Amino acid sequence: MEETLEGRTERLKGYGIAVSVFGRDETFDNSADPVVRLEARRLRRDLDSYYVDAGRSDPLRISIPKGGYVPTFEWQAGAARPDPVPVAVEPEPEGEPQPDEASAAAPRADEVDEPDTPPEVPPEAPLPVRRRDGGRRYPVAIMAGAVAASLIGLCVLAVLTVAVWSLWQETARTEASAGVGEPAVVVLPFRSLGGAQDGPFLAAGISQELIDHLMRFPSLRVYMRPVSVDVDGGHGALVQAGRDLGVAYVISGTVGVEGETARIGVQLYDARTGQVIWSASYDRPLVPAALMDLQRDLAGEIASVLAQPYGVVSRDVGNRLAATQFDASMASYVCVLRAYIYRRSFSNKAFPPVFSCLQAAVQRDPDYPDALAMLGWLYLDAGRFEFLKGLPQAEAYERAYTAASKAVALDPHNVLALKALGSINHYMGRYAEGERLSREAVALNPSDPDALAQLGWRLAVRGRFDEGIPLLERAIARSVDPPVWYNHLISIDHFMNGRYQEMLEISQGSVADGIGISEALVAIAAGELGEPDIAREALAKMAGYGPLIRDPAAYFRRHGATDEIVEALTAGLEQARRVAAGS
Structure with a gap:
């Protein structure tokens, strides 16, 4: 929003967003790390949901067209509109025709998903606000030379910034209280206790590594702490920080160094109630030369316990949903979570409502890879367990393969999609391909015990017990309730x-x-x-x-x-x- 309203849309590329928003460094590779594309998809879904419900009466609609990251603005039909502001625009040099606004805002045909290069927007032209009823256009960001117009642009910037912040907070608060959206988690900086020289370094490193490992689980929305949050104000301040930030969960921790031992304490709070949902302490040998390994391995272990498909957060969200009537109209993420619950037991009775919900989710949100992957897995179950009468096994497997393949095509780095496609290939007799996909899932997120278990199961059932059993045992050891x-x-x-x-x-x-x-x-x-x-x-x-x-x-x-x-x-x-x- 800020870059667009200031006329700097050329900065809205995957690399720039990764560095300035998600804290990636200059080595960021958009093809290897899909964080920007994934979050852009989530943002689009959130915006669509907002304008269907709470924002349906808002005069201004904000959207981010697929193919780039440049937002567009349009007046919703029937909304009151300000008078247009005349803007003096410097003429374009002769011989260089300026593209019209419609073609400038549209993504290029060759752009699949969100590319690093956004759609072309004339850098010196005022950003248009498009009306949904086809009326005249209104500028909201003005070139720097027009002082009066710039003042209006700054006013609009301030209003829109507050609106977007309020939108995010309200969406997150609704999500936290209802427990039906992808749960949002804020990781507060771990505090160093005592005066040990390595304490602050280790605390900062574990915090950052934990964020990185948590972000490998696409079912979580992970936020860093804004600078305004006081992490030293005790339990009440931590819980209040979660409420103020509009998240469902708060993660905090402490690091103390005693001689040659590092003692790390971690807590997960329910931001609604202040209840401590989970806490743990870890004692690790402190080897100064291996501090990086220590913080990485420990962060991976903590993230595994908290964020895995059958981890602490999923179990807590599932408990909240237990009393909720389950039908096909529920949010797409809830369908995916219910599918995980079903997959604990593969109950024939639980299959029909979960299957119907996922079918509706894919119809409602066809670009949601998690729902497609889970639908693929349930088609697989329909074939191997004969859950859908009249559907031949071979056809069920083909439908499973189609759904999971689309999920992987949408997001090649989606671990859930890779696990599902690996399993489906295995049952179709393509054992080598199933193993390859399972190994890829483990490589992308070694903190996911379910990925370890999938690979271990596949190896063992093919007679390679010496490789598969240690993976299964490792998955069990890193699971709260496997x-x-x-x-x-x-x-x-x-x-x-x-x-x-x-x-x-x-x-x-x-x-x-x-x-x-x-x-x-x-x-x-x-x-x-x-x-x-x-x-x-x-x-x-x-x-x-x-x-x-x-x-x-x-x-x-x-x-x-x-x-x-x-x-x-x-x-x-x-x-x-x-x-x-x-x-």
Whole structure:
């Protein structure tokens, strides 16, 4: 807004925004770091939502057309308008025709998504305000030489700046109180306790690294603290800072150095109530030569606990939504969050409303990669679990592939989209491509335990237990409440190595209503241990899962298991049936 109203639209490029807004340095690469494109898409969605609801009566509508980052302004129909201001514009040099305003504001046809070079805008011409009813145009930013017009431009700048700030605050506050938007988090600078020389450096480094790691999770909106916020005013001041900034959550921390040990404390606050949702302390050896590694690794660990799909923030938002009636009209982000909740258990009963909600979300917001990725995953579930009657498996997989591929095309660095497309390729028998995409997701966000688990599961089910199991164990260790399927291949690894008691224990702790394989693994372990009661109960519960009961071998192959694993599991089920029958 400020650059546009001052006539400096040539500065509105991806690189400049990344450096001045998001704190990137001169090494920023727009193709490797999509932060500007992602935030621009979110801003467009927020603006659209605002003018549909709270801003529908605003006289002035602000938008940012796709293809660039230059905002446009238009009077909404029926709104009161100021009189036009005459502006003296220096004539263009002869022989150099000036493009008209319509062509100047439109993105170029060859610009896909938001490029680093914005649409061409004549640098010396006044910025137009376009009327939606096709009427005459009104300038809002005036060339520096016209003093009177410049004063009016500054007045408009002040009004619009306040309006945009109020818009952002109101949107964020509504989001925080309702708990139905992508949650906004502000990271306050960590405070250094004591007088240790390395303390302030370590505190500043962890704060910045934490912001960087959190921003790798697209489901969070991450903000840095404005200079006006007092971080030394105690708990009340921290909570008030969150409320004033209009965010849902506040993250704060302290760093103390005692001898050769760094002690870091972290807290997550609910900005609405001041409640401490989560807190943790970390003791780490302090090696001055490895301070950079320490702050990076610790920030990654904290971000993983807080921001992963099944982390502290998602769980808190999910708890708020538990009492909310769920239908297809809910916000797109809520549909994605509900899909994560469904994917903990793959419940047949939970599938239809989540599927319908995602279909509506994609219709409403066709450029939202997270919704497309999740819809792809649910089409995959429809095929492999037979959740949609009348939809052949092959067609379900093709629809899944189409949705997830579009998500990746919209945002090649979207970890959720890469995970979904990797999984879909695996189930389509393209194991090498599935593994490649899964590795790419891990490389983009090694702090995401779900990305680690996806890759580990895929490697293990193809018989590469030595590579896959450590990844699954690492994902579990970095998760507050991991989904039960993280344990399934670990259980199978125990079985393949004759560790039946360990298999039984981990399988009994990984039972979920919607996953028949959980009961199958319990039954197999009980059969090997000679436990008829446990085997009988597990087999009875397994009877409700049609595909698994009809043809266990085909069911295991459907998930990409190797012949060795399929033969071992089917033999284990036969043994469980014999033990349950007392024979």
